[in-house]
Amino acid sequence: MVEGGRPAAPALTDADDQYAVVTHGLTKRFGRIVAVDRLDLRVRRGELYGFLGPNGAGKSTTLRMLCGILEPTEGEGRVLGIDLRRDPERVKSAIGYMSQRFSLYDDLTVEENLMFYARVYMVPRADRAARIQQMLRLGDLGGYPRQLAGQLSGGYRQRLALTCALVHGPRLVFLDEPTAGVDPVSRRTFWAVVRRLADEGTTILVTTHYMDEAELCDTLGFIYQGRLIAHGSPAEIKAETFARPVIELQPVDARAAADALAEWDAVEEVVRAGARVRLIAARSDLQVGAVRDYLAARGVRVEWANEVEPNVEDLFVSFVDRERKARVREQLRALGPAGR
Ligand SMILES: Nc1ncnc2c1ncn2[C@@H]1O[C@H](COP(=O)(O)OP(=O)(O)OP(=O)(O)O)[C@@H](O)[C@H]1O
Ligand SMILES: [Mg+2]
Structure with a gap:
């Protein structure tokens, strides 16, 4: 079947559950805006996947669908084998999500924020205290358990937001521009934690505009106007397409x-x-x-x-450009010889 000029990919099967994230034709429209356009995404279990794209490309919208927060307009997806449409509530409790604007409670302390999320994510009561201690260590927040979140510096807020998303020990985490507006030293500390989590088996899908961060990912996906236009390891992408x-x-x-x-x-x-x-x-x-x-x-x-x-930015510029040219050619073809 050909729809909108592109052949439809086969629907998801049980074999796709080997992936932490798999989508087929995932689409989100807001009125006339197509924010995510028939996205086929595959993220392997245990990998650190960098999701790149210019502003408005559809990264956050994709993540919100994958977290079970936003209902897709069309298409399907599974996250840790759980169906996004059928079971969004189970998706929400199985994954960790750090939104683009960290959702911290400024008038709660560091510890209270962690406790709040431990309850939301239904960490068993008996495990909560130990789990919070573990998160304070992971985020290097041990010195400030009673500080109000609203009084923390940018780097600490970011690490607190990360640990809140991890408090229930999810095997898959979505991080939406976690390092935007954070100084270079804090960014490096943050990425060291992220890389370690991935090396210990947590699957991480992270969006970023920083090319040095992209280089640290196992796989990169480039999204442009709601479509995945390229993906592969940083080295593969360089070798094969540049x-x-x-x-x-x-x-x-x-x-x-x-x-x-x-x-x-x-x-x-x-x-x-x-x-x-x-x-x-x-x-x-x-x-x-x-x-x-x-x-x-x-x-x-x-x-x-x-x-x-070439750095990742060069690749991105080149992909976007290639895609733009391809679309212009597509439009010209649709007009036919008389239109040229
Ligand atoms: N709730 C909404 N209502 C209407 N349009 C929306 C809504 N959310 C997102 N959009 C639109 O969908 C498109 C994709 O937005 P999205 O936030 O997913 O992009 P992004 O890649 O995360 O961008 P950024 O890098 O700026 O965070 C944009 O055109 C945006 O304006
Ligand atoms: Mg965004």
Whole structure:
């Protein structure tokens, strides 16, 4: 069956329960907005899965459906083998969820927040105290059990929110931009905890806009306009889909260099970062020497230029661009020869 130009994937079977998360055609519409568009997602048990995409791509909406909080418009999904549509309440209690705006109670202390979530998640009464102690250690919050959550710094709030989502020992956790607005040292501490949890067997699906965090994931999924446009390990994605060079240079005048390069058809994308310019080539054979010659011919001097490893951001820019081009081509085809 072909629907909307794309062949439908086969429906979910029991074999799919090997995955911590599996969806088939998962869709969410808000009126006319298609926030999530026929998403087929597979997250293996025990992996750290990074979910990337620009603002408004549909990341939070996907997570809220996977947590059993938001009902899908269409499609199906299972989380730890539990059906999202049939059993959203069981989903909610089986997983941990740290929302994009951490849901902490500012007028409760650190310990009280943990106790609140321990009750919500129905941690047996006899286990609660020990579990809370364990969470204080995990989040490195031991020194502040009686501090009001509202008085904690950003990094502590974030670690408290994480431990609240983990207090019932879920095997699967969803973290929605957990490190937004947190300083670099706190981010690193936080990721060390996340990485350790994953290494100990917890499945983690985390959204982020930080490319250094994406590099720490086992698998990455890129979502754009509600669709999954690429997925794989950071290394796989680089090796299989990025055959064009990325060149970084330091010109004497970065603005003049960026402007000149942006007009060149050998260059797909130019990014200026302070005094440096980074470019993604439009073809696989572009060499550093040719870039220097091109700029020299336009009177732009270059102090140094090197080919560098593509980072996740380069990949993302390239995917989005490729997808955009593919859609334009699709639209042109729909118009037929007369439309061109
Ligand atoms: N409750 C809602 N009602 C109407 N539209 C919504 C609602 N929630 C999300 N949207 C829309 O759905 C789309 C996807 O939003 P979503 O929050 O999932 O994106 P996101 O990838 O999480 O973005 P960000 O990186 O900014 O957090 C956006 O166009 C958003 O405006
Ligand atoms: Mg979001």
